[in-house]
Amino acid sequence: MTVHKGLTMDEITQHITRIVEGIEAKDLDRLRRLYSADVVSFDVEPPLRHVGIDAKLANWAKAFAFFQDVKYEVRDLAVTADENVAFAHGFGRLHGTTNNGVAVAGMWVRATFGFRRIDGHWLVTHDQVSVPFDIADGTAVTGLEP
Numbered sequence: 001m002t003v004h005k006g007l008t009m010d011e012i013t014q015h016i017t018r019i020v021e022g023i024e025a026k027d028l029d030r031l032r033r034l035y036s037a038d039v040v041s042f043d044v045e046p047p048l049r050h051v052g053i054d055a056k057l058a059n060w061a062k063a064f065a066f067f068q069d070v071k072y073e074v075r076d077l078a079v080t081a082d083e084n085v086a087f088a089h090g091f092g093r094l095h096g097t098t099n100n101g102v103a104v105a106g107m108w109v110r111a112t113f114g115f116r117r118i119d120g121h122w123l124v125t126h127d128q129v130s131v132p133f134d135i136a137d138g139t140a141v142t143g144l145e146p
């Protein structure tokens with residue numbers, strides 16, 4: 001099957017939408033189907049690198065345990081794709097209501113997703129989330145908005 005560039009880009013955008021839906025549903029099984037088994041994730045939580053789907057889902061499980069209701073927002077998404085490899089980048093914000101009823105606004109982070117077509121299906125094989133920092137004092141700059 002030949003995949004046209006526009007269709008591939010739409011497929012990647014839809015895949016990220018499914019990730020957002022899985023996060024908001026706090027559905028680890030749904031998220032498991034969207035990542036490769038050997039995904040490498042550079043998330044905001046230590047350690048520097050999380051390897052494998054179980055490590056990736058453990059991070060989401062921590063977030064889901066913290067939130068009663070969780071929302072994930074993606075802005076300014078840009079996708080580059082061919083038939084077998086794609087990447088996307090933009091801004092993401094996790095926010096919601098904690099289990100003790102406190103509304104958490106979250107912060108905007110930079111997000112990058114790497115995809116491969118594996119057995120005919122797009123899967124995230126790498127993701128990275130980062131927070132800008134002030135080089136002069138080494139502190140995170142968390143109040144920025146896209």
